[in-house]
Amino acid sequence: MIRGVILAIVALAFIALTSVASLQFACAADTPSSEAASGHFDADAATAAYLATMTPAARARSDAYFEGGYWLVLWDFLFGLLLAWALLGWRFSTRMRDFAARLTRFRWAQTALYAIQYFILTTVVSLPWAAYEGYIRERQYGMSNQGLGSWLGDQAKGLVITLIFGTLAAVAIYAVIRKLPKTWWLWGSAVAIGFLIFQIAISPTYLEPVFNKFYPVAESPLKQRILSLARANGIPADQVYEFDASKQTTKMSAHVSGMAGSAQISLNDNLMNRASPEEVEAVVGHEMGHYVLNHGYKGVLAFGVLIVIGFAFMSWAFQRVTLKFGGRWGLRDVGDVAGLPLLVALFSVYGFVLTPVFNTITRSMEAEADAFGLNAVRQPDGAAQAALHLAEYRKMQPGALEEIIFFDHPSGWNRIHRAMVWKAENFSAADIAAYDALHRPPGVNK
Numbered sequence: 001m002i003r004g005v006i007l008a009i010v011a012l013a014f015i016a017l018t019s020v021a022s023l024q025f026a027c028a029a030d031t032p033s034s035e036a037a038s039g040h041f042d043a044d045a046a047t048a049a050y051l052a053t054m055t056p057a058a059r060a061r062s063d064a065y066f067e068g069g070y071w072l073v074l075w076d077f078l079f080g081l082l083l084a085w086a087l088l089g090w091r092f093s094t095r096m097r098d099f100a101a102r103l104t105r106f107r108w109a110q111t112a113l114y115a116i117q118y119f120i121l122t123t124v125v126s127l128p129w130a131a132y133e134g135y136i137r138e139r140q141y142g143m144s145n146q147g148l149g150s151w152l153g154d155q156a157k158g159l160v161i162t163l164i165f166g167t168l169a170a171v172a173i174y175a176v177i178r179k180l181p182k183t184w185w186l187w188g189s190a191v192a193i194g195f196l197i198f199q200i201a202i203s204p205t206y207l208e209p210v211f212n213k214f215y216p217v218a219e220s221p222l223k224q225r226i227l228s229l230a231r232a233n234g235i236p237a238d239q240v241y242e243f244d245a246s247k248q249t250t251k252m253s254a255h256v257s258g259m260a261g262s263a264q265i266s267l268n269d270n271l272m273n274r275a276s277p278e279e280v281e282a283v284v285g286h287e288m289g290h291y292v293l294n295h296g297y298k299g300v301l302a303f304g305v306l307i308v309i310g311f312a313f314m315s316w317a318f319q320r321v322t323l324k325f326g327g328r329w330g331l332r333d334v335g336d337v338a339g340l341p342l343l344v345a346l347f348s349v350y351g352f353v354l355t356p357v358f359n360t361i362t363r364s365m366e367a368e369a370d371a372f373g374l375n376a377v378r379q380p381d382g383a384a385q386a387a388l389h390l391a392e393y394r395k396m397q398p399g400a401l402e403e404i405i406f407f408d409h410p411s412g413w414n415r416i417h418r419a420m421v422w423k424a425e426n427f428s429a430a431d432i433a434a435y436d437a438l439h440r441p442p443g444v445n446k
């Protein structure tokens with residue numbers, strides 16, 4: 001049995017490492033050299049012209065905002081550990097368990113009651129920190145105009161969703177732990193992956209509309225162009241939606257969501273209000289890339305493997321930690337729901353260490369979607385404009401290692417440079433002259 005389990009872990013680790021290695025390779029290969037570019041267009045100079053449109057002050061602000069985010073990763077992690085330690089060390093956790101046990105004799109109901117207390121308590125205690133991170137800091141940097149009442153409303157909605165799905169997940173996973181105390185990590189991770197897929201599946205229809213209004217985009221040539229791009233790329237969508245993201249943020253975004261034969265193209269109102277038509281096309285092309293390249297399924301597969309390994313780590317580390325502290329914290333065994341804060345803390349240790357791996361998986365898929373978008377809509381300057389807009393909140397030109405560790409999307413410089421290399425290699429001199437006359441990119445003499 002144990003040998004089988006070890007073999008399974010080794011096999012999964014091998015799959016994860018090889019997939020990460022191939023993604024790393026994809027990443028290294030997707031920083032193209034403009035040496036291959038044709039003589040009629042200088043991709044490096046065009047990239048520099050785009051970067052020069054950003055003032056030093058805007059650049060400094062975006063760098064400070066994004067680099068501050070690196071520290072938030074650390075503080076979030078440490079705050080979570082501190083909270084878990086307080087719940088266990090001061091025996092809040094065992095008290096919540098005993099309280100639940102007094103209310104009902106059903107084990108699953110005790111788990112549910114514990115989970116409800118846990119989610120409410122951790123949300124309330126974390127609220128000041130969450131407010132700094134998601135409300136005060138966002139407003140300081142001009143990333144949001146949301147009022148406090150509206151922000152708190154969103155937090156309350158988020159808590160209700162967590163209470164429903166988090167409690168269901170806790171009941172299901174603890175049922176597995178108690179039934180299969182030796183191999184629970186394997187079956188428990190299957191349950192966790194099931195919940196992940198369920199969440200992705202219901203999110204566009206049931207979760208996103210909780211926070212934002214979605215409505216069809218008014219008729220326009222741009223809308224017809226987007227629908228024709230959808231048909232050209234085999235995306236079954238006959239409507240384009242806009243949503244009121246400006247309620248929460250000034251950031252631009254869009255997504256094409258849906259699984260198993262359905263698709264919804266959604267553009268946020270910041271994009272519709274601030275972007276040029278070629279920029280909207282470039283962004284939509286990128287999002288269509290995620291859909292056509294099955295990034296939803298691939299992401300579930302890649303993260304699924306990491307979840308299985310993470311659960312194996314949790315199971316192993318839980319035993320080690322409770323051997324030393326279990327008595328002091330009043331924990332009985334792994335099936336004791338009072339150990340939930342410890343399981344969550346252990347998974348957060350794993351997630352923290354794997355931050356560069358998670359980021360590299362998503363960043364590689366983002367680079368693929370960029371390439372797909374360029375080929376599909378042929379709007380290199382639209383793509384460059386979008387990268388410039390996104391650089392309002394994402395550091396434009398990080399170091400290579402910095403990008404691998406912290407970036408879940410390619411940096412602005414990388415995206416603009418790739419778009420300009422694409423332009424050099426896929427447009428003739430005549431194409432470029434006609435295209436530039438229409439779109440007037442920076443650095444072009446009119």
Ligand SMILES: [Zn+2]
Binds near residue numbers: 369
């Ligand atoms: Zn993307």
